[in-house]
Amino acid sequence: MNDATPPNRCRIVLIAPSGVPAARIATAFDGGDVASLILPENGMDEASFQAFAEQIVPAAQAAGVAVVIAGDTRIAGRVQADGIHVEVSKAELAETIEHFQAKMMVGAGGAKTRDDALELGETRPDYIFFGRFGYDNKPEPHPRNLSLGRWWADMIQIPCIVMAGSDLASIEDVAATGAEFVALSSAVFADGVDPRAAITQANALLDETAPRFED
Numbered sequence: 001m002n003d004a005t006p007p008n009r010c011r012i013v014l015i016a017p018s019g020v021p022a023a024r025i026a027t028a029f030d031g032g033d034v035a036s037l038i039l040p041e042n043g044m045d046e047a048s049f050q051a052f053a054e055q056i057v058p059a060a061q062a063a064g065v066a067v068v069i070a071g072d073t074r075i076a077g078r079v080q081a082d083g084i085h086v087e088v089s090k091a092e093l094a095e096t097i098e099h100f101q102a103k104m105m106v107g108a109g110g111a112k113t114r115d116d117a118l119e120l121g122e123t124r125p126d127y128i129f130f131g132r133f134g135y136d137n138k139p140e141p142h143p144r145n146l147s148l149g150r151w152w153a154d155m156i157q158i159p160c161i162v163m164a165g166s167d168l169a170s171i172e173d174v175a176a177t178g179a180e181f182v183a184l185s186s187a188v189f190a191d192g193v194d195p196r197a198a199i200t201q202a203n204a205l206l207d208e209t210a211p212r213f214e215d
Contacts, residue, residue, distance in 0.1 A: 022055035029063035031199025131163025139167035153178030175210035
């Protein structure tokens, strides 16, 4: 369960991996502070994706976790999600923001270079995500994501999320960039991992090592 006052340092964003049941994802929320949960469709058809989201959204929101639906604005509306995540062109992102930002968060992903990120940033999304869903299969974060996150956090006021690796300890490298959020997926939901314990450990690591933000 989340604290009433969020910690003043890098916070956790969970990304639901393919094949993990909603009930198992929900157990992570009992481990401590989680800012938000991104739900990619992970190859599900529309009906299956909506049914999956309908299972997890109430549990997440009851725990104070904002839910962001990746790629499908219709499902985001139907399940009363808190946000939508898109990986589209600057023009399409601007259109999505115009239509939806008054009702929910709009986050952007897909930037692989500084120029890409700046182009998307001009539309003023609520956050920018550096990484790719499902590609946290190495213990450490991808160096490019760390580099982009460090540069963005130094230069731009729009918050950023940086994908960590499959090892929980990798969140220390992400937090050191100054990024507002660290994304975790396989480090929390891999086979044999207790999601609740993983979140507790992750928050303890961030409490110990993450730089504090200025008020």
